[in-house]
Amino acid sequence: MEKQAVQRAREAFLAGRSRPLEFRVQQLKSLQRMITDRQGEIATALKQDINRSQYDTPLFELIGLENEISLAVSKLAQWAAPRPVERNLLTISDQAYIQPEPLGVVLIIGAWNYPWALTLQPLVGAIAAGNAAVVKPSELSEYSASLLKALLPRYLDQELYPVVCGGVSETQELLRQRFDHVFYTGNSTVGKLVMEAAARHLTPVTLELGGKSPCYIDKDVDLRVACRRITWGKFVNCGQTCIAPDYILCEPSIQNRVVEGIRQTLLEFYGPDPKSSPDYGRIINQRHFNRLMTLLEGYTATVGGQSDSSQRYIAPTVVKDVPPQARLMQEEIFGPLLPIVTVSDIDDAIHFINEREKPLALYVFSSNKKVIKRMLAETTSGGVTVNDVIMHYTLNSLPFGGVGQSGTGRYHGKHTFDQFSHHRACLVKSLGMEDVNMVRYPPQNRQKVRRVRLAMRTPLVDFSKGTYIWAVTASIVALGLLVALTVILILAAGVSCTCL
Amino acid sequence: MNTPLDSCVLNALRATFRSGVTFPEQFRMTQLQNLLYLVEENEQLIQDALHKDLHKPKFESVLSEIQITLNDLYFAMENLRTWMQPEYNIGKNLATRMDDCFIRREPLGVVLIIGAWNYPLHLILLPLVAAIAAGNCAILKPSEICQATEQLLAELIPKYLSQDCYAVLCGGAEDTKSLLKNKFDHIFYTGSQVVARSILLAAAPHLTPVTLELGGKSPCFIYGHIDIQKAAKRLCWSKFFNTGQSCVAPDYVLCTAQTRDALLPALRETLRTFYGPDPGASLDMGRIVTPHHWRRLMDMLEKSKGKVVIGGESREEDRYIAPTVLVDVQESDALMQEEIFGPILPILTIESLEEGIDYINRQEKPLALYVFSDETSVVTTVLNNTSSGGFCGNDGIVHMALPGLPFGGVGASGMGSYHGRWGFETFSHRRGCMNRSWLLERVNVLRYPPYSDYNLGWLRWATTFKKNSWGGCSVM
Numbered sequence: 001m002e003k004q005a006v007q008r009a010r011e012a013f014l015a016g017r018s019r020p021l022e023f024r025v026q027q028l029k030s031l032q033r034m035i036t037d038r039q040g041e042i043a044t045a046l047k048q049d050i051n052r053s054q055y056d057t058p059l060f061e062l063i064g065l066e067n068e069i070s071l072a073v074s075k076l077a078q079w080a081a082p083r084p085v086e087r088n089l090l091t092i093s094d095q096a097y098i099q100p101e102p103l104g105v106v107l108i109i110g111a112w113n114y115p116w117a118l119t120l121q122p123l124v125g126a127i128a129a130g131n132a133a134v135v136k137p138s139e140l141s142e143y144s145a146s147l148l149k150a151l152l153p154r155y156l157d158q159e160l161y162p163v164v165c166g167g168v169s170e171t172q173e174l175l176r177q178r179f180d181h182v183f184y185t186g187n188s189t190v191g192k193l194v195m196e197a198a199a200r201h202l203t204p205v206t207l208e209l210g211g212k213s214p215c216y217i218d219k220d221v222d223l224r225v226a227c228r229r230i231t232w233g234k235f236v237n238c239g240q241t242c243i244a245p246d247y248i249l250c251e252p253s254i255q256n257r258v259v260e261g262i263r264q265t266l267l268e269f270y271g272p273d274p275k276s277s278p279d280y281g282r283i284i285n286q287r288h289f290n291r292l293m294t295l296l297e298g299y300t301a302t303v304g305g306q307s308d309s310s311q312r313y314i315a316p317t318v319v320k321d322v323p324p325q326a327r328l329m330q331e332e333i334f335g336p337l338l339p340i341v342t343v344s345d346i347d348d349a350i351h352f353i354n355e356r357e358k359p360l361a362l363y364v365f366s367s368n369k370k371v372i373k374r375m376l377a378e379t380t381s382g383g384v385t386v387n388d389v390i391m392h393y394t395l396n397s398l399p400f401g402g403v404g405q406s407g408t409g410r411y412h413g414k415h416t417f418d419q420f421s422h423h424r425a426c427l428v429k430s431l432g433m434e435d436v437n438m439v440r441y442p443p444q445n446r447q448k449v450r451r452v453r454l455a456m457r458t459p460l461v462d463f464s465k466g467t468y469i470w471a472v473t474a475s476i477v478a479l480g481l482l483v484a485l486t487v488i489l490i491l492a493a494g495v496s497c498t499c500l
Numbered sequence: 501m502n503t504p505l506d507s508c509v510l511n512a513l514r515a516t517f518r519s520g521v522t523f524p525e526q527f528r529m530t531q532l533q534n535l536l537y538l539v540e541e542n543e544q545l546i547q548d549a550l551h552k553d554l555h556k557p558k559f560e561s562v563l564s565e566i567q568i569t570l571n572d573l574y575f576a577m578e579n580l581r582t583w584m585q586p587e588y589n590i591g592k593n594l595a596t597r598m599d600d601c602f603i604r605r606e607p608l609g610v611v612l613i614i615g616a617w618n619y620p621l622h623l624i625l626l627p628l629v630a631a632i633a634a635g636n637c638a639i640l641k642p643s644e645i646c647q648a649t650e651q652l653l654a655e656l657i658p659k660y661l662s663q664d665c666y667a668v669l670c671g672g673a674e675d676t677k678s679l680l681k682n683k684f685d686h687i688f689y690t691g692s693q694v695v696a697r698s699i700l701l702a703a704a705p706h707l708t709p710v711t712l713e714l715g716g717k718s719p720c721f722i723y724g725h726i727d728i729q730k731a732a733k734r735l736c737w738s739k740f741f742n743t744g745q746s747c748v749a750p751d752y753v754l755c756t757a758q759t760r761d762a763l764l765p766a767l768r769e770t771l772r773t774f775y776g777p778d779p780g781a782s783l784d785m786g787r788i789v790t791p792h793h794w795r796r797l798m799d800m801l802e803k804s805k806g807k808v809v810i811g812g813e814s815r816e817e818d819r820y821i822a823p824t825v826l827v828d829v830q831e832s833d834a835l836m837q838e839e840i841f842g843p844i845l846p847i848l849t850i851e852s853l854e855e856g857i858d859y860i861n862r863q864e865k866p867l868a869l870y871v872f873s874d875e876t877s878v879v880t881t882v883l884n885n886t887s888s889g890g891f892c893g894n895d896g897i898v899h900m901a902l903p904g905l906p907f908g909g910v911g912a913s914g915m916g917s918y919h920g921r922w923g924f925e926t927f928s929h930r931r932g933c934m935n936r937s938w939l940l941e942r943v944n945v946l947r948y949p950p951y952s953d954y955n956l957g958w959l960r961w962a963t964t965f966k967k968n969s970w971g972g973c974s975v976m
């Protein structure tokens with residue numbers, strides 16, 4: 001069944017249907033309508049999947065998606081147009097440009113934590129770039145997956161953008177097929193398997209993975225605001241966000257105040273009993289619930305710690321003084337548990353971060369520009385937000401993606417379009433100027449070699465500082481000479497002038 | 501080369517990278533400058549090595565190995581500062597108006613560059629230029645087939661470049677396999693599809709990103725109204741340069757019978773002008789790289805059902821094959837099953853442009869595609885209905901000499917690209933950074949629980965993409 005869906009998508013792509021810009025825009029607008037018309041159903045599915053509050057849905061999934069679609073519709077002509085490049089002497093009369101082209105049939109494997117955003121946002125870029133796309137939503141968010149399977153064919157071209165649902169074996173079957181690009185959001189274990197499967201067909205991949213995103217809090221900072229922002233980013237979607245601040249690094253002297261700041265904020269956000277707050281989520285399934293409870297074993301929570309297995313509820317939990325070798329610090333938490341690890345200073349913090357795998361996001365809270373600069377310059381991560389969390393995800397002109405174990409490739413906004421395009425280098429010459437070309441043909445001699453070396457030189461115009469200074473000085477001198485010459489001529493002609 | 505040595509070298513390079521010494525602009529500039537001296541001061545040695553390995557004529561060595569490397573170096577040094585600057589000119593929205601948003605380009609770490617044998621110098625040095633410019637450490641693994649060049653690189657690189665940051669490891673297929681067991685931060689490979697697959701499979705467990713510069717059968721249309729003499733010259737030049745052993749050489753020609761009949765005398769005349777009556781005696785004609793490759797080409801030629809109309813001569817002792825052209829070659833011919841990579845040019849006859857395009861689209865996407873035609877509509881039709889790594893109209897190969905154009909394949913011809921700025925981007929991580937202001941916390945309050953319709957309404961208004969604004973925002 002998977003094979004047939006891919007086959008049909010390929011035939012539809014080869015027929016050329018997905019290429020015309022008008023078609024792409026029409027499909028994107030249709031997708032937009034689907035989101036607007038079906039918001040209620042989507043919210044219901046998310047509530048059933050992950051107890052998502054009715055406000056979190058538009059906030060975290062739909063507004064972003066709508067914006068991506070609007071941006072793509074508005075800018076598509078610009079993105080898809082040829083992009084001219086700098087030429088050299090040999091190519092001065094030619095057309096040299098990069099033409100973005102569709103890749104073909106792409107595979108998009110979604111994730112369960114933001115099942116609509118993480119599945120459909122890549123799809124927006126894939127459609128915009130003119131591809132066909134097989135969409136495989138995560139089976140862990142089963143209500144969303146079923147709803148997507150029911151809805152998408154009603155709004156989009158059924159052959160070009162089929163939805164394939166299923167579990168591990170269906171995904172494996174899909175991965176045996178040949179695609180022109182595979183876009184996967186999820187964990188690194190499966191990421192490696194996806195890359196391996198794609199390797200057999202020499203298929204390029206984009207992997208949006210995760211990791212432990214550190215959050216460093218400097219001591220001279222407005223802790224009230226910092227803690228509020230961190231609490232928001234950590235506990236939204238019950239901590240099940242790939243760019244949630246995974247753990248806090250701070251000096252021992254401020255640890256207690258940090259804990260207090262978080263405790264107070266939690267009260268403001270969810271009240272004294274988060275379990276009864278409509279705004280607090282649940283863990284996706286029993287397996288993840290058990291995994292998280294195991295991580296907490298042997299540690300006493302400073303804040304929270306309560307749980308209810310029947311509801312897959314874990315209270316927003318903070319643990320102080322966590323040792324680096326604790327289980328909590330060995331894997332991405334992906335839940336509402338927030339360990340605090342103490343470090344002696346910024347050097348210690350940087351060292352701690354660099355000893356570990358490159359994370360998807362890095363956060364630093366500081367009022368000290370030097371601290372921020374050092375953090376940025378001496379560490380690496382997929383992305384960074386300074387003095388807040390998560391927000392770099394929200395600006396679609398910033399590329400969103402990982403590095404090292406946190407992923408490969410990037411997307412959002414135009415970056416998605418570029419990721420799903422082939423950037424074809426095009427040089428269109430004329431058969432004229434053949435005399436210039438003669439230098440490169442055999443039989444060869446030293447003179448020809450010299451001429452060819454000169455003709456190949458780029459850049460064409462010397463924009464170096466020296467030349468700039470020369471140009472400005474020469475212009476001033478020339479202007480001065482012109483003025484002087486004019487004055488002399490006027491004097492010589494004996495013309496009286498009141499300005500002299 | 502054995503595993504403990506690779507790991508030692510790799511660990512040393514990793515330690516150097518961690519120290520941050522490759523990050524500053526000055527360091528990168530110095531290394532690029534030193535690489536420039538390496539090439540400039542050893543031109544003769546390089547030419548000699550290339551001649552020994554590939555019987556490469558001096559002209560080809562200068563043009564396609566030395567000068568292209570020097571150009572890329574000049575280009576990188578001239579633009580390095582600009583490339584390294586954080587990119588600030590990106591769209592912001594209402595919610596992020598007060599914030600500092602920028603994209604940093606950061607080094608990846610220790611990268612592995614595997615060279616190829618057909619242009620053993622530039623195919624390993626151009627990626628190295630990009631890797632150095634992007635602030636990485638690098639291990640170079642030159643092709644063992646070109647032993648003179650391999651040894652020269654192993655000798656010169658440590659002499660000119662920092663030995664703490666860049667190492668050359670020599671060895672064969674087995675050694676490369678064991679090298680690949682280690683973790684790298686990027687692997688850059690130029691070569692064949694078969695090996696590319698095993699490289700990707702080795703990279704997957706480490707989640708290492710890979711750039712693959714492969715090949716394929718690059719088709720060449722000669723169609724419609726065209727000055728056949730000029731076209732023949734450019735075709736011959738690009739086909740027989742480096743004895744046809746270029747990944748972007750026009751592999752085969754597609755044209756009508758009429759064009760073919762006009763083309764053949766033009767080809768004959770051009771070849772005579774280029775190489776004289778006996779190309780085997782011309783100093784400007786190269787040789788096949790190894791007896792094994794010579795045998796492969798001769799097998800293809802022998803099995804071919806096409807008719808040899810030009811050339812066909814060969815000599816096993818010095819691995820010579822004359823510039824050879826065949827006609828009446830069918831899709832099923834032995835010459836049409838794999839990339840030729842030699843001085844053999846099959847001509848396939850087509851009745852229409854569509855037939856040619858259909859044929860091309862039935863094959864794997866090639867690394868390059870060529871069209872010779874005076875008619876813009878022909879060029880446009882082919883461009884719009886096919887895909888390829890790169891494209892050149894009315895010439896061959898030269899599109900790869902323009903550093904502004906990305907050089908790379910698509911589908912079976914490769915993934916990723918380099919040359920000029922594209923190389924710098926390949927070996928960098930683009931880190932999206934947002935430096936939020938402490939102000940406007942009152943606006944931030946809109947996003948916090950307890951949620952309400954009121955807050956959501958305002959947030960929606962503040963964050964919805966407006967047609968004339970720059971960029972959009974998903975969640976404020």
